[in-house]
Amino acid sequence: MTESRTVLVTGANKGIGYEVARQLAGKGFHVFIGARNREAGRKAADEIAKEDGNATFLEIDVADNASVIAAAREFSKVADHLDVLVNNAGIMMDGDDAILEVSDDLLRKTLETNTLGALRVARGFAPLLAKSKAPRVINVSSGGGQLTGGADGWSPAYCISKTALNAVTSQLAAALPKFAVNSVCPGWVRTDMGGQSATRSVEEGAVTIVWLAADAPQKLTGKFLRDRKEIPW
Ligand SMILES: NC(=O)c1ccc[n+]([C@@H]2O[C@H](COP(=O)([O-])OP(=O)(O)OC[C@H]3O[C@@H](n4cnc5c(N)ncnc54)[C@H](OP(=O)(O)O)[C@@H]3O)[C@@H](O)[C@H]2O)c1
Numbered sequence: 001m002t003e004s005r006t007v008l009v010t011g012a013n014k015g016i017g018y019e020v021a022r023q024l025a026g027k028g029f030h031v032f033i034g035a036r037n038r039e040a041g042r043k044a045a046d047e048i049a050k051e052d053g054n055a056t057f058l059e060i061d062v063a064d065n066a067s068v069i070a071a072a073r074e075f076s077k078v079a080d081h082l083d084v085l086v087n088n089a090g091i092m093m094d095g096d097d098a099i100l101e102v103s104d105d106l107l108r109k110t111l112e113t114n115t116l117g118a119l120r121v122a123r124g125f126a127p128l129l130a131k132s133k134a135p136r137v138i139n140v141s142s143g144g145g146q147l148t149g150g151a152d153g154w155s156p157a158y159c160i161s162k163t164a165l166n167a168v169t170s171q172l173a174a175a176l177p178k179f180a181v182n183s184v185c186p187g188w189v190r191t192d193m194g195g196q197s198a199t200r201s202v203e204e205g206a207v208t209i210v211w212l213a214a215d216a217p218q219k220l221t222g223k224f225l226r227d228r229k230e231i232p233w
Contacts, residue, residue, distance in 0.1 A: 004028060004029060004030045004054065005028070005029045005030070005083045005084070005214075006029065006030045006031075006032065006079045006081065006082050006083050006084070006132075007021075007024050007029045007030070007031050007032065007082075007083060007084040007085075007086060007213055008032040008034055008058065008075065008082055008084070008085050008086065008121075008125065009021045009024070009031065009032070009033065009034055009086040009088055010034035010060060010062050010085075010086065010087055010088050010089035010117075010121060011034065011035065011062075011088045011089030011090065012031075012033040012034050012035060012041070012044060012088065013033065013035040013037060013040035013041050013043070013044040014040070014044070014191070014192065015189075015191035015192060015193065015194075015202065016088060016140065016186055016189055016191060016202055016205045016206055016209070017034075017086070017088035017089070017140075018044055018048075018202070019202040019203060019205065019206040020086055020088065020206045020209045020210055020213070021033055021044070021048055021055065022048050022051075022052055023052075023203075023206055023210045024084075024210060024213055024214065025048050025049075025052035025053040025054060025055050026052040026053065027210075027214050028053065029053075029054070029083075029084075029213075029214070030053075030054040030055075030056070030079065031048060031053075031054065031055045031056070032055075032056050032057075032058045032075060032078075032079075033045040033048065033055055033056065033057050033058065034058050034060040034062075034071070034089070035057065035058075035059065035060070036059070036060065036061035036062075036067070036089075038057075038059055041057040041058070041059065042057045044057070045057040056078055058071050058074060058075060059071060059074070060121070062087075062089045062113060062117030062118070062120065062121055063109075063112045063113045063116075063117055065120055068120050068121055068123075068124040069124055071124070072124045072125055072127075072128065075125070075128065076128065079128075080128075080131065081128055081129075081131035081132045082125050082128040082129050082131075082132060082135070083129075083132040083133075083134065083135065083136065084135075084136045084137075084138065084213045085121060085122060085125055085129060085136070085137045085138070086138045086140065086209060086213060087117070087118035087121055087122065087137065087138065087139045087140060087165075088140040088209075089113065089117060090113060090114050090140065090193070091109070091110060091113045091114065091158075091193075092110075092155055092158040092193055093106050093109060093110055093157065093158070094106055094110070094155045094156065094157045094158055095155065096153070096154055096155065097155075097156070098153070098156070099153075099156040102156055102157050106157050107157045107160065110157040110158055110160075110161045111157075111160070111161050111164065113161075114158070114161035114162060114164075114165055115161045115162075115164040115165050115168060118139050118165055118168055119168050119172075122137055122168075122172055126176075129179065130178070134180070134218045135176075135178065135179045135180070136179065136180045136181075136212065136213060136218075137169075137172060137176075137179060137180070137181040137182075138182055138183075138184055138209055138212050138213060139165050139166075139168065139169045139181070139182070139183045139184070140183075140184055140186060140209060141162045141165050141166055141169070141183040141184060141185055141224065142158070142159070142162040142185055142186075143185045143187075143226065143231075144158060144159035144162055145159055145160075145161075145162025145163040145164075145165060145166050145183075145185075146163075146185075146224075146231070146232060146233060147163060147233055148232035148233060149232075165183065166183045166224055166233055169181055169182060169183040169222070169224070170222055170233075173221045173222030174222065179221065180212070180216070180218050180219070180220055180221040181221055181222065182212055182220065182221060182222070182223050182224070182225060183223070183224040183225070184208045184209050184212065184224075184225050184226070185224070185225070185226040185231065186200070186205035186206070186208065186209065186226075187199065187200045187204065187205055187226060187227075188200055189201070189202060189204070189205035190202065191205075207227070207228070208225050208226060208227060208228050211228055212225070216228075
């Protein structure tokens with residue numbers, strides 16, 4: 001059983017999740033590379049282990065409850081506690097369709113991953129997080145989920161799923177006073193999701209997530225942050 005700080009990053013095979021995992025491995029964490037695709041997950045874990053330290057692939061499809069339960073079981077074979085959960089896995093299926101054009105099916109699929117997925121992984125790993133001295137849950141949200149200022153019409157299903165994810169953050173923070181539970185907006189980041197015109201690198205997108213995982217005060221909880229500063233819901 002490991003003594004180092006442990007972190008599970010979902011959707012860590014690429015994009016922001018990979019970068020967060022890479023940086024946390026560099027800071028001495030034992031990083032669990034959560035991915036639904038075995039080949040991509042193993043490759044990411046091998047790359048990070050080669051360069052930055054301790055990384056273990058963990059198969060997890062956040063949209064599938066059985067997969068999340070199996071992942072918690074597999075995790076327990078390697079480590080006896082989880083210090084940090086980064087709910088990073090996410091999808092954006094809609095483009096600039098108007099809200100009235102979005103199908104129930106698309107909205108349901110988006111909520112299943114982006115909102116329920118994060119809640120279900122938190123639920124599945126809560127007993128392992130409770131064994132940490134300073135448990136932390138970081139939900140990777142989006143400025144698109146902010147209610148302050150009103151919506152501006154892009155990807156409505158995605159934005160609704162992130163508003164609801166922020167509500168999950170707030171509920172978990174209230175229910176788990178020993179935990180630090182926060183939402184993060186990484187900014188607009190150059191990944192498969194963000195596209196190449198985005199204004200931030202993955203390194204910049206990872207900053208607040210890595211800080212919350214490794215260095216932020218434990219008493220910081222129930223907030224929505226960007227660039228290490230609180231932003232309105
Ligand atoms: N990029 C941006 O500008 C931006 C802005 C604000 C917020 N965010 C948020 O940041 C997070 C990471 O986004 P990204 O830009 O890095 O996107 P990305 O490059 O598309 O990566 C998304 C990751 O999530 C994984 N994933 C999707 N559904 C999953 C599931 N059911 N189970 C497990 N893993 C799943 C993907 O796995 P596969 O490779 O198997 O598909 C991939 O590893 C997301 O929550 C996103 O909403 C991104």
